[in-house]
Amino acid sequence: MHFRKTLIPLLAAAVALPFLFAITGCKKKDEVDSSGAAKPAKILIGLSLADLKEERWQRDRDFFVAKAEALGAEVIVQDASGDPNAQLRQCDGLLAKGVQVLVVVPKNADAARPIVLNANARGVKVISYDRLIADAPVDLYLSFDNVKVGEIQAQAIVDRVPAGNYLILKGDPADKNSDMIHQGHLHVLQPLIDAGKIKIAAVQSCDKWLRSEALRITADALQKNKIDAIVASNDGTASGAIAALQAKGLAGKVPVSGQDADLIACQNVWKGLQAVTVYKPIQKLAEVAAEQAVKAARGEAMDAGSEKLKNGGYEVPTLFLEPIAVTKENILQTVVADGFHTEAEIKQ
Numbered sequence: 537m538h539f540r541k542t543l544i545p546l547l548a549a550a551v552a553l554p555f556l557f558a559i560t561g562c563k564k565k566d567e568v569d570s571s572g573a574a575k576p577a578k579i580l581i582g583l584s585l586a587d588l589k590e591e592r593w594q595r596d597r598d599f600f601v602a603k604a605e606a607l608g609a610e611v612i613v614q615d616a617s618g619d620p621n622a623q624l625r626q627c628d629g630l631l632a633k634g635v636q637v638l639v640v641v642p643k644n645a646d647a648a649r650p651i652v653l654n655a656n657a658r659g660v661k662v663i664s665y666d667r668l669i670a671d672a673p674v675d676l677y678l679s680f681d682n683v684k685v686g687e688i689q690a691q692a693i694v695d696r697v698p699a700g701n702y703l704i705l706k707g708d709p710a711d712k713n714s715d716m717i718h719q720g721h722l723h724v725l726q727p728l729i730d731a732g733k734i735k736i737a738a739v740q741s742c743d744k745w746l747r748s749e750a751l752r753i754t755a756d757a758l759q760k761n762k763i764d765a766i767v768a769s770n771d772g773t774a775s776g777a778i779a780a781l782q783a784k785g786l787a788g789k790v791p792v793s794g795q796d797a798d799l800i801a802c803q804n805v806w807k808g809l810q811a812v813t814v815y816k817p818i819q820k821l822a823e824v825a826a827e828q829a830v831k832a833a834r835g836e837a838m839d840a841g842s843e844k845l846k847n848g849g850y851e852v853p854t855l856f857l858e859p860i861a862v863t864k865e866n867i868l869q870t871v872v873a874d875g876f877h878t879e880a881e882i883k884q
Contacts, residue, residue, distance in 0.1 A: 686720020750776025
């Protein structure tokens with residue numbers, strides 16, 4: 537009896553030992569880094585896009601996902617379809633799924649504030665991509681210099697029409713980029729306005745950057761005034777303005793600006809219907825964003841420089857990339873040379 541009492545506990549301990557080792561023993565090789573510290577089994581990044589209807593954002597998504605996956609991350613993409621409330625719900629869903637970083641293109645800069653606060657509560661970093669979220673402690677803002685974009689647009693039009701009546705088509709009033717772009721417009725235009733050389737016939741915002749809004753506003757302005765030049769804030773609004781000009785037989789006679797180097801805009805630049813588009817090498821932007829997101833997910837410091845931008849009550853670390861003016865004269869050396877569009881596509 538004494539022998540049996542001794543043997544049973546020994547057998548139980550022997551059976552339990554592998555289980556104890558499995559629980560408390562060394563981590564599996566793929567669960568530790570080179571220093572022996574534990575690391576997550578996978579990197580999970582949430583990418584929240586305001587609206588995927590525009591060609592521009594489809595390209596951003598594809599470049600971002602490809603780069604992040606090449607770096608070993610998994611990306612969950614959400615499309616808010618232009619609804620800021622849907623974007624908030626989707627981001628909450630991404631947080632619930634355990635993303636370690638949120639990369640957000642906000643539909644509405646102010647309405648996106650709770651996204652950042654909810655992420656902060658879970659210890660999740662937020663990168664504000666191309667558009668700055670307002671009045672929230674964003675960890676990194678990554679974009680092109682939008683003031684510079686506005687300066688490029690206005691200067692290209694002034695070079696063609698140094699005096700006359702101007703129509704300015706701003707972007708979505710809920711998008712802080714629209715204000716920064718217009719700030720750039722005024723850097724160039726205000727001295728000429730003050731000198732009496734340029735008269736602003738109208739300055740109007742295009743809700744949601746809609747082509748239809750730009751068409752309506754331009755058609756109305758053409759009814760009321762002689763318009764000599766149009767400073768449009770992106771290629772969608774430029775396309776609407778050009779459609780209104782075509783209805784009056786003025787397309788190609790009134791210079792129009794834009795930005796994003798969308799295919800239709802590049803075709804219009806080639807045909808002489810649009811004076812300039814601003815090319816923002818979005819592959820570079822998306823890939824830098826993916827690199828920074830993966831760094832943040834690994835607990836590493838992101839590469840923000842000394843530049844900071846106020847978004848209300850906070851100063852946000854900012855990385856700016858340089859935009860490029862594209863005209864008929866350099867379109868083959870810029871967007872075509874980069875593989876953004878082919879020469880055949882632009883000339884069709």
